[in-house]
Amino acid sequence: MDHKDDQVHTIENVSSITDEKSDHGFTTNSEDLPKGYYRSPFFLGTMMATGFSLAAGVGGFALAAPNLALINAELGPDPNYVWIGLVYTMALAIGLLLVGRLSDLFGRRWFFISGQILAIIGCIVVATASTIKILIGGMTLISLAASTQLSFGIVSNELVPMKYRFFTHAWLYLWCLPASGFGPVVSKAFILYTSAGWRGSYYLLIGINAISALLYFLFYFPPTFHMKFNNRTKMQQLKDFDFVGAFMFTAGLLLFLMGLSWGGSVYPWKSPATISALVIGIVLLIAFGCYETFANLKEPLVPVHLFKNFSWVACSINLGLGASVYYGMAIIWPQMVAVLYTDDGGASIHAGFLSSLVGLMIIAGQLTGGSLAVVIGKTKIQCICVLTIAAATLTAVASCGPDDFIRATVLMCLGCFFVGWNETLCLANAGIDIDDQREIGTAIGAAGSMRSAISTLASTVYVVILTNKLTENIPAIVPPAVIGAGLPATSIVPFLTGFSTGNFTGVPGLTPEILVVGVRAYKEASAKAYSTVFLSTLIFSGLAMILSFFTPNVDEKMTNQVAATLHQKGTETIVGGHAEKHVV
Incomplete structure (x- = not known):
């Protein structure tokens, strides 16, 4: 096939795809794509x-x-x-x-x-x-x-x-x-x-x-x-x-996930903020499902x-x-x-x-x-x-x-x-x-x-x-272990704080031997x-x-x-083709 025939074939191929786009999209077969499409x-x-x-x-x-x-x-x-x-x-x-x-x-x-x-x-x-x-x-x-x-x-x-x-x-x-x-x-x-x-x-x-x-x-x-x-x-x-469905989906999912994320961290699970976010979110998501199903x-x-x-x-x-x-x-x-x-x-x-x-x-x-x-x-x-x-x-x-x-x-x-x-x-x-x-x-x-x-x-x-x-686990396991190793009970709070800061300096009564026992107990509890x-x-x-x-x-x-093809800028020409059918 010479260049002119190839150009006509490409135009026909593009037309066959674009003419049917209202019903079939841009679906085609890879064999029908212009040569070099996947190397373009x-x-x-x-x-x-x-x-x-x-x-x-x-x-x-x-x-x-x-x-x-x-x-x-x-x-x-x-x-x-x-x-x-x-x-x-x-x-x-x-x-x-x-x-x-x-x-x-x-x-x-x-x-x-x-x-x-x-x-x-x-x-x-x-x-x-x-x-x-x-x-x-x-x-x-x-x-x-x-x-x-x-x-x-x-x-x-x-x-x-x-x-x-x-x-x-x-x-x-x-x-x-x-x-x-x-x-x-x-x-x-x-x-x-x-x-x-x-x-x-x-x-x-x-x-x-x-x-x-x-x-x-x-x-x-x-x-x-x-x-x-x-x-x-x-x-x-x-x-x-x-737009109505988009609002219900966005608001419902956002509130539901916010409630999940708040619970136990930002607010207690029983707090009004957590419960209301969860309940309203679930209600909106249910309403969204019904709306999408039954609305015309x-x-x-x-x-x-x-x-x-x-x-x-x-x-x-x-x-x-x-x-x-x-x-x-x-x-x-x-x-x-x-x-x-x-x-x-x-x-x-x-x-x-x-x-x-x-x-x-x-x-x-x-x-x-x-x-x-x-x-x-x-x-x-x-x-x-x-x-x-x-x-x-x-x-x-x-x-x-x-x-x-x-x-x-x-x-x-x-x-x-x-x-x-x-x-x-x-x-x-x-x-x-x-x-x-x-x-x-x-x-x-x-x-x-x-x-x-x-x-x-x-x-x-x-x-x-x-x-x-x-x-x-940590309060139940670590304090008894370090107290048994000789740490004063009054030093438990600063000792536990040391695991958060990484610094145990200044904990009254703490010795290297007690620290080893405490670290081991902390690991076991964790x-x-x-x-x-x-x-x-x-x-x-x-x-x-x-x-x-x-x-x-x-x-x-x-x-x-x-399912879809790339096109040259400003045209309906598939990448690698020669047609020049411009978009109006």
């Missing part, structure tokens, strides 16, 4: 932008989580410092669905560019924060921006053939290694070896976000609003949008038919149950390492490497699962197997005490590895196991919102259990608390095991179908 600067630049964006998105949480106490000590103390980590999963729970649905309805390009700009602003606020409240404000901006950054599955899934979606996820997870995998090491290195301290992590994120924003701006040209909806205007789409909506926030597909629901819930291990253990495991398995309170770079095991092994599982998913096939069987192993190994960490470092590490690594494997299966399937690929943003966004909401719930449960058990936390993981992993039997097998959908 547009596609490669978009994938690079997505990778940098994902790295920055996970870094916003991973680089802060190991250092919450240190940050509070420098800028506080402020009892609200726990919001530094909690606001991240809360904002994601709300933002992921909104980003997915709105970008389905209005086009994706500027949502993802704007997300990077917002992330840059948030990182600047955090890096220059002088109080905990200002820092929480900056983290809120970072968290909202992460709603686009962690929507990477929308971009990658719709641009590659179905059969390569798992592998594409595996490639993108590589970008998580610096921040999520080695996050505790990177942040610890900034603290130990630079004058910037913990703020250095956010200077780094400013640069990464800037690179991603530039790459998105230069290379990411997905179908525009006018290309997707040739018979509608943006004003019509805006008038038909489900032209553009509902959540198409109800998604939830009639139980395999998709099971897959999406398991995505959250698996992720709850990461968000929970990213906080719990570094504390456990600091108290039980190091002698410096977790201040060394060695402790940073140990704390990194959670993120590293989850990424290792994600890479393995993404690389082998299609090779092995039967994704339902894979989910059943990996979740069973994860549940068993994570629960078994409860058997580990201060002298069981190797066993605890091996079990934690195995559990996180198989949780990561489950994550890559469920995230890809959330965009595959749907009837209409035009709703891929909504489907992955809804799954992501469930992921973050469940993670917030699980993290809250873990932290509450740990706090309650430490409060119960080990009992951590044991209870790991036993509680069975609540979530057990439910995940049950739901895994209802997750989908998608072998028959592993085809060359592509």
